[in-house]
Amino acid sequence: MRILIASSIAPEAIDRLRTQHDVVCAFNAPEEKLKALVADREMLICRSGVTISAAVMASAPQLQLIIRAGSGTDNIDMDYVRQHGIRLERIPEPGAKAVAELAFAMMLGLARHLLQADRLLRQGHFAKHELSGYLLRGKVLGIVGAGNIGSLTGEMAAAWGMKVLGCVAHPSAAVAAALAQKGVQLATFEEVVANADFLSLHVPLTPATRHLINANVLAAMKPGSYLINMARGGVVEEQALYAALLAGTTLRGAGLDVHQNEKEGQVSPLAALPNVILTPHVGAQTIDSQREIGERIVAIVAAQRPQPEQRPPVRPAPSPARFGSSPLRASRPLGTLAGAGVCFGPIKCFAF
The missing domain is CATH 3.40.50.720 (NAD(P)-binding Rossmann-like Domain)
Known part of the structure; x- marks a missing residue:
């Protein structure tokens, strides 16, 4: 051929x-x-x-x-x-396994301040007490898009001792049973957002999911939580994320493997923030x-x-x-996308 x-x-x-x-x-x-x-x-x-x-x-x-x-x-x-x-x-x-592992690495890196610890020690600062972090065990991982990659990430988190909530586009008893076998509890989008200590995104970029994570959603997140984006850059409204991280009212930090602009030579505004981990779309690149x-x-x-x-x-x-x-439904396998087609408070409604 x-x-x-x-x-x-x-x-x-x-x-x-x-x-x-x-x-x-x-x-x-x-x-x-x-x-x-x-x-x-x-x-x-x-x-x-x-x-x-x-x-x-x-x-x-x-x-x-x-x-x-x-x-x-x-x-x-x-x-x-x-x-x-x-x-x-x-x-x-194959890529799903690699992306799930990087999502978990993001959580560990953020919770234990790994990048800051490495940087400070290279500068000669033994800042042991200032770098106290958090355990993952016992925390809540929220999966937005508990499909192939999302459910695998949830399975890893459950094995680590985390409670895992996940939402999908088309919830059903069969989907709930399949997720339960991986240690993931099916929930609504609003429940996932409100209860997650770590909110991990695993949805495709479609008109329905573009800027799904906007200022209203970020404001509704649990205080002291972290956002992980392993989906596509356009799923998150980057300016709103920057403002939320700068304010520190709800978000403690963020890890992003995907970005609004992924062209060579472009630097994300988020790079100026110390509580952010950025990687160049290498999730599947093992x-x-x-x-x-x-x-x-x-x-x-x-x-x-x-x-x-x-x-x-x-x-x-x-x-x-x-x-x-x-x-748009025709372009996506059913049951693999995120979101429950709900809205709560001022949060943007979506249905797909």
């Missing part, structure tokens, strides 16, 4: 693909370059750092399959994918997870059968009635 690899994946996976296929690599290329390179490709492989727009896919009349080496699809024009019969394969599981993702990619490609040169004709998008009132 003719393959365009638009994001960096495990080198050994690229080498294996090249033994059997026509492979072109262009990591995180701009749209115009992607349009030129994808023109004769049958398959496209990408991660989160590149935008696969309708214009890019329209330039590839033979494109039959997109492999998303991870979970989120906010960088892919899913309307175009559905309407033109392009198959999409996601590989969420050697182990990337190796496993590479192996999955090779297996998916190997399983492909020869297809006609042209993909199926354009088909209409799914009817909104089939998924509920919003056509």
Whole structure:
């Protein structure tokens, strides 16, 4: 098959693909370059750092399959994918383990002031008493989006001795039972926000979740709590978070692996605050997870059968009635997103 690899994946996976296929690599290329390179490709492989727009896919009349080496699809024009019969394969599981572990590392780092302790000791300050922190054991972890990654994070926290609350988009008895097996108690969005000592975000970025965590939600959080964002930068209203951290009324600190602006050379305003841990969207970036993702990619490609040169004709998008009132439901697996579609006090309502 003719393959365009638009994001960096495990080198050994690229080498294996090249033994059997026509492979072109262009990591995180701009749209115009992607349009030129994808023109004769049958398959496209990408991660989160590149935008696969309708214009890019329209330039590839033979494109039959997109492999998303991870979970989120906010960088892919899913309307175009559905309407033109392009198959999409996601590989969420390997990265989920890595993201969950980094979320836990964020909690530990914030609770025990690890970055401050390291910095002060390097400066010659043995500030033992000033760096007293908090135990995780016995604290409440709130999971906004208790799906694949969120529930795994909750399972780790329960094993650590934390109480775990989680909310999902479509709560049910079956979902509650599945979460309970991982030590996660199903709750509403408002309950999770109000009771969490650590509020961890694991939702996709959609119109419904953009700025889900705004000034009103931050004000409703438990005093002395921490916010962890492992979802997407746009889920949190960054200016509101900055103000809340500066005020210190409710938030004691925050850990963010994802950011409003993830371009090279950009510095987040949050970097000026001492009670924040920032990492450059490396949640899934472990050697182990990337190796496993590479192996999955090779297996998916190997399983492909020869297809006609042209993909199926354009088909209409799914009817909104089939998924509920919003056509956005069609772009997400049911039961994996956050939020209970509720509002409390002045907090922004959302339903998806």
